[in-house]
Structure formats: C-alpha cells, structure tokens
Amino acid sequence: MAKSPKDHLEDAFNDLGMDELKKFKNKLCDRKKGEGIRKAQVEKVCDAIDLADLMVRTFTSTRAVPVAIEILEAVGCNEQAAELKENAVQSPPVVQSRPDVVDHAAGQLPKVELALADDWHKQLHLVSCSQEFKNKIIKEKGQEIYQVKEKKVRKRLALLINNIDFDEKAMTRRGADTDENNMEWLLKELDYQVVKHKNLSAKDMEKAVKDFARREEHAHSDSTFVVIMSHGKRDAVLGVHYSSSNPSDTFPVDNIYRCLNSENCPGLRDKPKVILIQACRGGETGRLWASDGEPEEPVKIEGDDFVHKEKDFISLMSCTPDTKSYRHVENGTFYVQNLVDVLMKHAHEEHIEELFRKVLQRFESTDMMGSYRQMACKDRASLPKLFYLFPGL
Template identity: 85%
Template sequence: MAKSTKEHLEDTFNDLGTEELKRFKNKLCDRKKGAGIRKAQIEKVADAIDLADLMVRTFTSTGAVPAAIEILEAIGCNEQAAELKENAGHGLPVAQPHQDVVDYGAGQGQKVEGQGQKVELTLSDDWHKQLHVVLCSQQFKDKIIRQNGQEIYEVKEKKVRKRLALLINNIDFDEKAMTRRGADTDEKNMEWLLKELDYQVVKHKNLSAKEMEKAVKDFARREEHAQSDSTFVVIMSHGKRDAILGVHYSTSDPSDTFLVDNIYRSLNTENCPGLRDKPKVILIQACRGGESGRMWASDGEPEEPEGIEGDDFVHKEKDFISLMSCTPDTKSYRHVENGTFYVQNVVDVLMNHAHEDHIEELFRKVIRRFDSTDMMGSYRQMACKDRASLPKLFYLFPGL
C-alpha cells in the first residue's frame, strides 16, 4: 500500500542530522511565503513524527510536501529534497496556514476579516494529477467483510455499478458583496475527490432556491441509482440555520431560500426508491447563523421508536448521514483563495483515510481537525454530523 504524506515526511526527517533538523525547524519559523509556524509550536516537536504531524496539520497533505521541499532546499539538504520529491510527488500546491479568512454570515453580505498577513499562494493547475486517493487493498476489504459481515453496506463491483454524486456550488449572487471568493477552489477540490471515489458528478452552479429544488428532485429520479450502491450530495452556498440561500437572495428580498429538509425528502425511500437501503451522504458547506466563538458539537441521542414496524413496511427516511460545515447558528469560514476550512479538511481526510475507515470514522476525523487550535488559529468553527440514520457501516473501498 502506498505511503501517506505523513509517512514520507517522517522518513525524510529521520534522515536529517541533529543540526540539519534544527536548521529546518528554524527556517519553518521564519518562512516568508505566508505566515510561519509559531516558535511555541516548534518547541513542542520532540521527533520526526511530531514534525511530520505538525507539517500536515499546518499545510494539509496537499501542501506539506512542497513546503518541506522548499525548506530542505533552502538549508542545503538538496539530496533529501530530491528524494522526497521523487517519492512523494512534486508540483503540488503549497497550502498556507489558514489566515486572512473571510466569511459572509447568514448571507447578509457582511465581510468578516481575520487577523494576520496576506497569504501568497503557489498553486499548480495540475496538482490533482500529482495526487490520488489512497487505494484500498483487496486483502483489507476481504478482512473487513469477513469480520463484520452483515454490519457493512454492500459495495457493488466497480465494473457493474453506476455511482452518481450531485454537486451544487453557488458563487455569484445578485448582491455582489455576497460573492463567495475561493468557492471555485472548493468546487474543483470536491469534484476531484468525488471522481476519485468513482462517482459520476452531476454539477450545477449559481442556482436559485427553485432551481436547487429542481436539481435535487431531478437527481433523485435518475435511473442510474438502481445500479448504484450509494450517493453523495454536496451543496455549497451561503446559508441560514435550516436553509441554503439561492443566488437571488438579498436583504431586501430574503425569500430565495432552499430548505435542507427538501434534500432528505427528495432522496427518501418514497421519492427515490433506487437508493433504498443505500448510504446517502450529505455534505453542506454553508453558514447556519451569524454567531462566532468556540462552539460545542453534539450528535444527540436517538429517539426511542414509538413502535415496531412489520415486514410489509419500510422506513421512509433511512441510510442518511450528513456532515455540516458548522454547528447551528454559527458561521463557516472561507479563505478567499484556498476555499473553506470545511472542504479542505473533508478532501484531505477522505483522500488519506477512506481506504481504511468507514464514513462515520472519516467524519470524526474531520471534526477532530476543527478541534485543533494549531489548524484553526484564532477562528472557531466546528463541523458536526447531523440526521444520521446509518444502521450499518459504510466503507468506500476506493479503487475496488
């Protein structure tokens, strides 16, 4: 199985001598491109494992390798830089520490600026060609199925299945102040991830509430779902607590809103029989209010059923799981060039861990990222699971 970014970095740092490692850490503190890592963070680094972990948490898996190569070359460790470049790939985007962030709370067009220096990005247009989702081995899949049996959702063979994913991204609004700068990066990243996971992406951009409702209903009617084993629905826009804003939303006319409930209603057993008993993953990147500050997240306790259904009935809503970009009533932050914290972390976690974890564990890893002050800096946002009704474990088994 291919090594992860973190493992490649650990190998490289283990090859450095004591003085070289010291120079690397010093250079990391005063790095000129974007903000450097704080000295207090560096002082906590005890070994190569800690340093690799800090690099990945700071620059993400897409940017940690090129950042390390840049520093290695700057301190004269050209041999190690060349080896890392050969083993882990090159030409990747250098994702800077998360600073200079804006957010448009609840679609009101109010710009919220973060503290910190302006970030200069070094991006390569073909970075997706250099990266890939870590593939699952047949041995691992066989082992999981053997151990868990009926507790796992069926994953159809790649050669016979037809997976579909819906991607809606609202960037340009009638009110120019509501333009979601950086959202085009989110779209590229999310579309790349879905395709890597073997989903054909049905994509829409800049929709009104009525157009979003039509797009979701049309997607639910697609015949391919009968040959699928799962689906993803990804919607990115401004939002309120229980609604997503259409592009015609304005402070003077706030009627252009699409209720999140409509997603579940359109894809439930009654309206989308092709996805009956199949996982439906909902990813929503949108503010859910205007409050800021440290938030808590709770999945809640499931309600006790009122009765037991007979064999001639089926659950109207089942097999859903959603990951919201923030908790109710709070903001979701977006970098004006890198895109949202939410999409960056979802892509990074699924890219590196979907080969070994089921979807709820993947979501836990994403949520864990938002609990890291090293990653979030002074910003406070907590992704949270919502409306989960998966009775089984959903493994994506990428590549199989």
C-alpha cells in the first residue's frame, strides 16, 4: 500500500536529531508567508507523529510536504529534504478528503470532511440555463416570477466586502482570501459586475453600502447581491479596528437593509436583493477551524401613494443566531464552499429560495460537519415572487 504524505513526513522527522527538530519547529513558527503555526501549538508536539499530524492538519496533505521540504532546506537538513522530495513527490498521493481537525471542546481528533477539494471551483463550471427552460418557466409561472432583463441591456452590480486583516493580529481571517476569490468568481459567472472592498472599518462599510445603493446602474439592473465576510456577533459585522479597547467598530446588519430599501435605493425597487453574510453570530474561537466571531481574548407595496419600505429581500447567514461559523485556514468557510457549489450546479433550474434550501441541506449532514456543527440560516425573506437567475442568459 502506498504511503500517505503524512507517513512520508513521519519518516523524515524521525531522521532528525533533537537539535535539528528544534530548529525545524522554530522555523515553522517563524514563516513569513502567513502560514506559520502558533508557538503554543508547536510546543504540544512530542514526537515525529505529532509534528506530521500538525503539518497535515494545518497545510492539508497537498501542501504539507512542500512546506516541510522548504523548512528542512532552510535549516540545513538537505539530506532529509532531498529524500522527502524523492519519496513523497514520486509516489502516488493518498487522497484524504477527511483530514483530522482538533476538537477544541472535547480535546479529541474527530473527522471533519472538507466540503470540496482545494481547486474545486477550477474543476467545475457554472451550469448554464437553456433558453427552452427559461421560456417554459416564464410560460408556466408568468407573474409569479421576477422579471430578468436581457443580458445585452442589463447592468448588474454586486457588492463584495471582505475583512481579513484586523488591527488585532490574532483576529486575522486566514483562508478568507479563498472565500473572496470563489465568491467573486461566482458573481462574475452570474453576470454581475463586482464592486469589491477589503479590510474596512464599520464606518467605511456603511459608506461602501450607501455608495453602492446610489449607483445609477441599478436602474438598468434586475437584481443585486451584497456579500459581506468578516468577524461578527449576533446582529453586527465587525470592522477591522474592532478590539477589546475599541468595541464600537461594529456595522449593524440592519443598516444593509436600510441602505437598500425602497426609500434609499429606488433603482432596486421591486427587484430581488440577495444578502449573503459570512460571520459568526456568537460562540468561541476555534483552532484549525477558526471561528469568525468576537474573540473573548483578542490578544491571544407599491400603489398610488404607497410603497413597502422593505421588500424583495432575502438573506442567507452563515449560521443561526448566537452560534459560530467555521473557516479552514486555507480552503475558506463551509458556508462559501457549499453556497458557491450549490449555485454552480443548480442555479440553471431552481429559484433562489430553493437554492438556499439546498445549502441548508448540506449543513444538515453530520458526516460533513463532524463535531464542528453550524447551520446556515435563511433570514428576513420578503420575496413575493420567485427569483430565477437563468445563468448564461
């Protein structure tokens, strides 16, 4: 039976002397590429097996070997680096779709299955809707569905805000850049021009949403998406300056709806507005699977004269109130992975509420979530009609 990357790592680490092993662990903590492992984690490593396990859990089986080779060469263990490169690179890799992850609460090593492979969004593609299906739905549903403008005349906009780097370094959202890339990719595939912002304070998030609501293109659009990804608490998203000494840097979720309602954003009146928020709404921080939550210790109608003020909204939150949302330090969040995957595979034939139900169904799988349970939450829905995206048309 072919050895796994973890087996090869164990072999390499067993060949190191005490001094060499110490140098390796120190270098592992000092990596400057945003992939270093915290000293507290390394200090718990007792032997080669523990170190190999930590490497695979942190970097995944695909990246752990190249990282190990890089460090071995940096500390002068060229012989072990060459042997690891020869043995691990030439032998067939063992696919590990369910890597070990530390259970912070139980102190055990449960199995947690990644939703998808690291390069899943490159391997898959958005399934296009056929003109026949669109004609059929329009004929059958008629006034029950939102009008979708022809591609050649519409101007769709989407807002994407992603907070990664916070003043408190312990709050850095590693893996969030993967979510950003995947979500931007999907929105563009759905024919939305993406207005993107990164690392905003609460005040800047408010301004970004207000400016977006004023965009003239909305008058020529048929819908919009607003995506915000950050740390959060129950009813707010945290700005990058949030800390124990600055707890006021929070952006209330209510403000998104207020900025985009019929009064403040007439260009999107009677048009579907999809709000997607990846952030905790309570809970504690995790370990390999990080919690996008507020850390406890930051150091470590329309009529003659009447219009519904708030209508045509639907949102999907990454978790239910008072609970946490998990993020892998390289592959991003369960929420974004499953959301993007469901829309790619089913948006050509399902309306948005059914798509969201399919996402929720993914989170019902205990095999996938293991001990790291979360449930996405459809919230504040006021869509009186069915919203079909008709991708490709």
